[in-house]
Amino acid sequence: MTEPVVLFDSLPTANGKRFGVATLNAPASLNSLSVDMVRLLTPQLREWAADDQVVGVLLQAAGEKAFCAGGDLRQLYQTLLDRGERRNEYAERFFAEEYELDHLIHTFPKPFLCWGHGIVMGGGVGLMVGASHRVVTEGSRIAMPEINIGLYPDVGGSWFLRRAPGRTGLFLALTAAQINAADAIFAGLADVLVPQARKAQVMEAIGATAWQGQGEADRALLSRILATAAEDAPRLPSKLREHYDTIEALMAGDDLLDIAKRLRDLKADDAWLQNAATAFTKGAPSSIALSWELWRRVPRMSLAEVFRLEYWASLGFCAHKDFAEGIRAVLVDKDRNPKWQPATLDEITPEFVQDHLRERGDMAPELVPLR
Numbered sequence: 001m002t003e004p005v006v007l008f009d010s011l012p013t014a015n016g017k018r019f020g021v022a023t024l025n026a027p028a029s030l031n032s033l034s035v036d037m038v039r040l041l042t043p044q045l046r047e048w049a050a051d052d053q054v055v056g057v058l059l060q061a062a063g064e065k066a067f068c069a070g071g072d073l074r075q076l077y078q079t080l081l082d083r084g085e086r087r088n089e090y091a092e093r094f095f096a097e098e099y100e101l102d103h104l105i106h107t108f109p110k111p112f113l114c115w116g117h118g119i120v121m122g123g124g125v126g127l128m129v130g131a132s133h134r135v136v137t138e139g140s141r142i143a144m145p146e147i148n149i150g151l152y153p154d155v156g157g158s159w160f161l162r163r164a165p166g167r168t169g170l171f172l173a174l175t176a177a178q179i180n181a182a183d184a185i186f187a188g189l190a191d192v193l194v195p196q197a198r199k200a201q202v203m204e205a206i207g208a209t210a211w212q213g214q215g216e217a218d219r220a221l222l223s224r225i226l227a228t229a230a231e232d233a234p235r236l237p238s239k240l241r242e243h244y245d246t247i248e249a250l251m252a253g254d255d256l257l258d259i260a261k262r263l264r265d266l267k268a269d270d271a272w273l274q275n276a277a278t279a280f281t282k283g284a285p286s287s288i289a290l291s292w293e294l295w296r297r298v299p300r301m302s303l304a305e306v307f308r309l310e311y312w313a314s315l316g317f318c319a320h321k322d323f324a325e326g327i328r329a330v331l332v333d334k335d336r337n338p339k340w341q342p343a344t345l346d347e348i349t350p351e352f353v354q355d356h357l358r359e360r361g362d363m364a365p366e367l368v369p370l371r
Contacts (some may be wrong), residue, residue, distance in 0.1 A: 004039040007062075010054075011203065013282070015210040017055045020048040027063030033123040034072040038097045045104055055211035055218055056111035058203075059127065064139075064196075067116045068124025071098065073149075073327050080324035092363040095154075098123065100306045100365040102155050106130035106303055107369035109215050111222045116184075117141055117196050125189065126155025133222050134190040135202075136181035138234060142189060145176035147283030147291070150338065153312055157308040158294040164188050166241050167251035173291045174251075175276035182238040190262065191226070193236065198229045207227070239272045240257045246273065256292045260345055261340030284322045284340045289348045290356055304367040309357065311364055316356030 005026050011019040022041060024031040033105070052084045061067045079090040105127065106110060114131035116124075120142045128134050134141070144153035144161065161169030164187040171177065172187070174330055184190035194202065203227045211218050224247040250262050266277040280288070290313060298306050317323040321341045329338035342348050 003035050005034060006044075008040075008044055010206055013055065013206065013209055013211055017053055017211050018042070018214065019206055020054050020057045021283060022057065022059050024059075024061040024068055026071065027061070027065065029072065030066035030069035030119055031061045031063070031124070032072040033068050033098070033127065035075070035094060035097065038101050042097065042101045042104060045101075045108065048317070049102065049109055052213065054110070055213055056106065056113065056206075056222065058113045058206075059105075059131065060115040061117075064118060066119035066124070066242065067114075067140075068121075068127055069119045070122030070124060070145075071155075073331060075317075077324060077327045077332065078179060080327070083318075085319050087361075088315070088318050089363070091315060092361040095311055095314045096361070096363045096365040098126070098155065099311055102126045102130055103304065103307055103365065103367045103369075110131065111215070111219045113226075115199065116142070116190060117199075121145055122153075125157070129156065129160050129189050132219055133192075133226060134191040134335055135192055135194050136184050136192060137196040138181065138236065138290065139179055139196055139337060140181045140184065140190075142180070142184045142311065143178040144172055145178075147174065147176050147287040148279070148326065149330050150284040150287055150324075151317055152287050152291045152294065152313065152321030154310045156303065156307060156310070158298045158310055159301075159303055160189065162295060162298050166244065168244065168247055168250050170251050170291075170295050171247045171276070173295065174259070174280050174283070174288055176277040176279045177239075177272070179240060180236055180238070182236040183240040185284050186238050186241050192230050193233050194226060194229045195233050197292065202226065202229050241342075243270065243273055256289065257294075257345060260288070284326060284338070285342055285345045285348055286317075286320065286322045286340065286352070286356075287326075289353055290317075293353050293357070304369075307367055311361065312359050313357055315339055315360040318357070319360070320356065320359070 007023040007025045009021040112131040113133045114128045115135050116128045117137045122236050146153050181193045263280045265279045268274040325338050
């Protein structure tokens with residue numbers, strides 16, 4: 001028999017309570033987040049939130065390569081081809097249910113530990129960043145690479161990248177730059193680096209702790225456990241921190257075309273920085289323009305308001321051509337030679353941007369905080 005794509009278990013603790021344990025279980029696809037995963041996780045998390053015997057949750061993944069490499073877009077891709085500019089009910093459900101799960105994690109009333117080892121990209125970042133305790137390891141590789149597939153950093157990315165230091169979040173959105181654990185902590189996407197070899201120690205400590213069943217007190221207990229496990233962990237260099245001043249200069253100002261020119265003209269000795277600039281030049285102009293517009297719009301919006309705006313934006317991308325073309329080029333034909341429409345930033349009009357952000361769909365995510 002085929003195993004479920006999410007496995008559920010529990011970890012007994014010292015005073016008879018337990019931690020719920022959810023394990024993404026599709027290592028062959030790098031645990032890419034599928035609709036089936038979402039539909040298993042959401043009701044189980046709601047059940048654990050309401051269960052007085054459950055004092056916290058651990059979200060992890062099977063295999064050593066990836067926590068979650070992003071959303072599973074293959075079924076969505078076929079509907080993009082079939083529906084074109086017409087209403088896409090599958091896309092409405094796909095994004096509504098994913099964003100509802102992400103919001104649920106952000107507002108979970110109990111300690112929520114996400115173990116982000118290996119590849120953590122796109123939809124995987126969406127799962128991790130809302131947790132109360134976000135662990136990364138020496139093997140974590142994190143990115144929001146949506147400009148490569150004609151989308152934008154969704155799953156709350158408009159909200160959490162806006163809260164990164166300076167304009168580093170904008171840089172990550174526009175360049176799809178891959179970062180490590182130290183970068184993720186610097187950017188506010190993770191909390192603590194714990195060596196992967198100490199995961200068993202963390203699990204043992206969770207089981208040996210007498211949890212109080214009170215959210216704030218138990219979150220403090222979990223923080224202490226992780227701090228102990230992180231002691232003497234190797235210090236990793238942070239490219240975001242190293243190049244902070246350069247990134248701020250590249251991203252400065254209120255004109256996207258100025259930013260674009262600086263990125264295209266960049267000649268950097270550091271391969272990481274140069275690769276980021278190169279990825280920008282190859283990314284979808286529509287993705288870049290919408291990422292910029294969302295960056296400008298969200299500073300005073302609540303998390304729920306941002307998710308609703310992203311829901312409309314994602315359906316807007318489904319109704320235009322670049323998203324399907326990006327999936328084709330990267331995930332289906334894998335020729336990595338997308339034909340973007342429009343082909344340049346200069347061709348994008350305010351009307352084009354606004355059409356991506358207008359209200360669409362009748363299946364908006366349920367965004368009711370649990371706290």
